[in-house]
Amino acid sequence: MPKYKQTEEILKLMRDKERIRNIGIIAHIDHGKTTMSDSLLAQAGLMAPSRAGEMRALDYLEEEQRRGITIKTANISLLYEEDGKPYVINLIDTPGHVDFSGKVTRALRALDGCILLVDAVEEFQIMTEVRLKAALEERVKPVLYINKFDRLIKELKMEPNAIMQKLLRIINQFNSIVQTYGIDEIKNKWTVNFANGNVAIGSAMDLWGFTLPMLQRKGLKFNDIVQYYSEGKIEELRNILPLHEAILEMVVHHIPNPVEAQPFRLKQIWRGDPESEVGKAMYTLDDNGPLVICITNVIIDPQAGVINTGRVFSGTIRKGEDVYLLMANKEYKAQQVSIYMGQYREIVDEIPAGNIVALLGLDQGRAGETIVNIAYKEKVVGFEQIKYISDPVLTVALEPKRPVDLPKLIDAMNKLSIQDPNLIATINQETGEYLLSGMGELHLEIAIKDLIKEYKVDVVASEPTVVYRESIRTETGPFMGKSPNKHNRLWFTVKPLDKKIIDLIREGELNEALSRRRRLEVLMEKGGWSSRDAREVMAVDQNANLLIDATVGIQYLREVKDHIASGFHWSVESGPFSGEIVRGTQVTLTDAQLHEDPVHRGPAQIMPATRGAIFAAILSAQPTLLEPIYKIQVTIPPEELGNVTSLVSRKRGSVHSVEQKGPVVAVTGFIPVSETLGLAQEMRAATSGRAFWQSTFDHWAPVPDSILMDVVQKVRKRKGLSPTPPSADEYIVKE
Numbered sequence: 001m002p003k004y005k006q007t008e009e010i011l012k013l014m015r016d017k018e019r020i021r022n023i024g025i026i027a028h029i030d031h032g033k034t035t036m037s038d039s040l041l042a043q044a045g046l047m048a049p050s051r052a053g054e055m056r057a058l059d060y061l062e063e064e065q066r067r068g069i070t071i072k073t074a075n076i077s078l079l080y081e082e083d084g085k086p087y088v089i090n091l092i093d094t095p096g097h098v099d100f101s102g103k104v105t106r107a108l109r110a111l112d113g114c115i116l117l118v119d120a121v122e123e124f125q126i127m128t129e130v131r132l133k134a135a136l137e138e139r140v141k142p143v144l145y146i147n148k149f150d151r152l153i154k155e156l157k158m159e160p161n162a163i164m165q166k167l168l169r170i171i172n173q174f175n176s177i178v179q180t181y182g183i184d185e186i187k188n189k190w191t192v193n194f195a196n197g198n199v200a201i202g203s204a205m206d207l208w209g210f211t212l213p214m215l216q217r218k219g220l221k222f223n224d225i226v227q228y229y230s231e232g233k234i235e236e237l238r239n240i241l242p243l244h245e246a247i248l249e250m251v252v253h254h255i256p257n258p259v260e261a262q263p264f265r266l267k268q269i270w271r272g273d274p275e276s277e278v279g280k281a282m283y284t285l286d287d288n289g290p291l292v293i294c295i296t297n298v299i300i301d302p303q304a305g306v307i308n309t310g311r312v313f314s315g316t317i318r319k320g321e322d323v324y325l326l327m328a329n330k331e332y333k334a335q336q337v338s339i340y341m342g343q344y345r346e347i348v349d350e351i352p353a354g355n356i357v358a359l360l361g362l363d364q365g366r367a368g369e370t371i372v373n374i375a376y377k378e379k380v381v382g383f384e385q386i387k388y389i390s391d392p393v394l395t396v397a398l399e400p401k402r403p404v405d406l407p408k409l410i411d412a413m414n415k416l417s418i419q420d421p422n423l424i425a426t427i428n429q430e431t432g433e434y435l436l437s438g439m440g441e442l443h444l445e446i447a448i449k450d451l452i453k454e455y456k457v458d459v460v461a462s463e464p465t466v467v468y469r470e471s472i473r474t475e476t477g478p479f480m481g482k483s484p485n486k487h488n489r490l491w492f493t494v495k496p497l498d499k500k501i502i503d504l505i506r507e508g509e510l511n512e513a514l515s516r517r518r519r520l521e522v523l524m525e526k527g528g529w530s531s532r533d534a535r536e537v538m539a540v541d542q543n544a545n546l547l548i549d550a551t552v553g554i555q556y557l558r559e560v561k562d563h564i565a566s567g568f569h570w571s572v573e574s575g576p577f578s579g580e581i582v583r584g585t586q587v588t589l590t591d592a593q594l595h596e597d598p599v600h601r602g603p604a605q606i607m608p609a610t611r612g613a614i615f616a617a618i619l620s621a622q623p624t625l626l627e628p629i630y631k632i633q634v635t636i637p638p639e640e641l642g643n644v645t646s647l648v649s650r651k652r653g654s655v656h657s658v659e660q661k662g663p664v665v666a667v668t669g670f671i672p673v674s675e676t677l678g679l680a681q682e683m684r685a686a687t688s689g690r691a692f693w694q695s696t697f698d699h700w701a702p703v704p705d706s707i708l709m710d711v712v713q714k715v716r717k718r719k720g721l722s723p724t725p726p727s728a729d730e731y732i733v734k735e
Helices: 007-013 033-043 062-067 098-108 126-137 149-154 160-181 212-217 222-230 234-240 243-254 258-269 277-284 403-419 441-453 499-506 516-525 531-535 557-572 603-619 638-650 679-687 705-718
Strands: 020-027 074-082 085-093 113-119 141-147 199-203 208-210 292-301 305-314 316-318 322-325 330-333 336-341 344-348 350-352 356-360 370-373 394-400 424-428 433-438 459-461 469-471 476-482 489-496 537-541 545-549 585-593 624-636 654-661 664-672 692-702
Touching: 007 074, 007 085, 007 336, 007 344, 020 098, 020 126, 020 243, 020 258, 033 085, 033 243, 074 243, 074 356, 085 243, 098 126, 098 292, 113 126, 113 160, 113 243, 126 141, 126 160, 126 624, 126 692, 141 160, 141 243, 149 160, 149 199, 149 222, 160 222, 199 243, 208 212, 208 234, 208 243, 212 243, 222 234, 258 277, 277 292, 277 305, 292 403, 336 350, 394 403, 394 441, 403 424, 403 433, 403 441, 433 441, 441 459, 476 585, 476 603, 489 603, 499 516, 499 545, 516 531, 516 537, 537 557, 545 557, 557 585, 557 603, 585 603, 624 638, 624 705, 638 654, 638 664, 638 679, 664 692
Parallel strands: 020 085, 020 113, 074 336, 113 141, 141 199, 545 585
Antiparallel strands: 074 085, 199 208, 292 305, 292 370, 305 356, 316 350, 322 330, 322 370, 336 344, 336 356, 394 433, 394 459, 424 433, 469 624, 476 489, 489 585, 537 545, 624 664, 624 692, 654 664
16 A cells, blocks of 8 residues: 555644535536546646546546446545645545446535536536536535536637637526525525636646636636647646646635535534534534544445445544444444545544544444444434435346355345445345346446456346336225234225325435434424324335324234334335335324234234235235336437437337537437336437437336236246236235
8 A cells, every 4th residue: 555645744734624625526427527536636746647637546446447437436635735725635536427326425425515527518418417416405515617628629619709608508507506406595605607716617638727717817818728729739728727726726715614514514414403512513523522423435345344434523533442333223443544545545543523534343334324432322313314316226136156156145245235325135035036226237237247356256147127116006995914823903004105205205304214203303394294193103114105003092002013113114125016115105004903912912923914914905006016217318419309209209208308509409308217228229220329318217107007017927927926916805804
């Protein structure tokens, strides 16, 4: 591991909170994030300037270098001097591809600001908008860098006035999103313009860039840039307007330091009492206060084991310190404390509040977890759940080439899920399938390569299949469930869950980890429920299902509530209609008759009774399947518009908008994920290879009735089930 000469200076500055900037780079795929990062690393002396722009240093994985895309988030701490003052820049480079959106969301939790990078030619793309919205949701302040300016001159041969109109269109789009999705407090404060210096323009590949104040300070005009290019003076332009100077100057002056940013962000991401001892320490970033860290990323290193990356919100984390994980409910000792230098970690003694840290020794640490001093484990409220913009929509079935490797495969799948919570590993006990679900084809392809290369498990993978969800269309019940010993009876109704509550669960606002008090607040404030209705919630399923207790005065019920909740979770993790996860269903316990002897009302009795009644209710409530729908954006020459719209229509899709963007047209629409498998070849054929397109998960929608039973039969056959769904009569229990 190399020893970086700047480490001692960085550690000294980490206590001067006003000299810290925690930033990320976010963008659509291929807009130039990692190439820009090279320029910043070269400035810091961590790379030869001659290699910057081509080395892609933060894409240190072989697969990233081969594909030319970022797959993992990469962290590095840089030293930068502005106006004679040194600053620590804690930088995270994030993926642009839609399949790795979860990594971006997790990274944002650690940041105070971000650089939204936009390609000057392609302008705002679908993931540009998604990334900016995610930053606003996390209250991470964005600034704007418009990249690939050179292409407007060299390739498109645009005149200065036309270039300026294009740049203004990008800025206006940025500001429109900020004012539409930002809270009132930031709608005007976080808009950008040339004059303020919070917009940078340049070419990451050619290593030059500027802000308007920088251009004025150096006595240059906008037209001079065009002139330099026309005369081929790229090297001179690079020397006069180095890109790192433009970017880091903008970061220092327009991204808030932790002292300014953290109190504002805490209102969104932490629901504890600001006036408590812990709250005061977090709001003031007290290095000597109680330790509070939010884990934002987990890596499993073959040699070191589990490495947790997180933001220190208060206190100081030291090597050997005893800490407590709130969600895991477990004590640990921090075996090693480090800061990141790209693919390397630099071991240090301690890291104070306001900085990003890497920790060894916390095996149960997971993204979103809260780490605290053991003395405060009963006094600290955990951080809000990290909200993901997408759901896993594709699944592959895996099996080892050698049966003896099955335990290794199970262990490796679990480790992949720990490192990337958007990869869902499932073992179907009924069919014996080992399933891995992810955000898209590339996401799963990379995961399978990791299994083979990193975990040394040769696997055979099925073709990707679409993930569906079961749901219901009507209210029905009550239906009775009887325990196997016939001594206990439970009655349940089901009905479609209100969309507002579904959204709260999907966005992480409402989840099982919340305290009872916080759950009541969310349901009343954001769900519009009465206090009485909110108090009846027994369990929240992460796939947007609720269990309600509407009974009064049932003897022994308190003692079996956990068993009923377990039966509820068991029921919705694999529904009766197709064996898929149930979504958007409210299950209500309306009555119960329980045996007086605890021996006769254990989980082996209560859970099957619960499941049987819920299955009977679901199958009686006009069950259906929900399919994932992509939002798709296709950029094409105007003459290809008819070909694209007809292709989208053939694929059961719909066109939402058609927008002229200079010489090209952007078509935005919605298309079922099942219709996008193999879409790349059809899109190329329909447009003679002239289409650039990107898609991202948008919502779930009912499968049309005309094809519903065909889809159900295919899903059931794939799972090894009888092609015909069971009837409700198979689960209805008579008195």
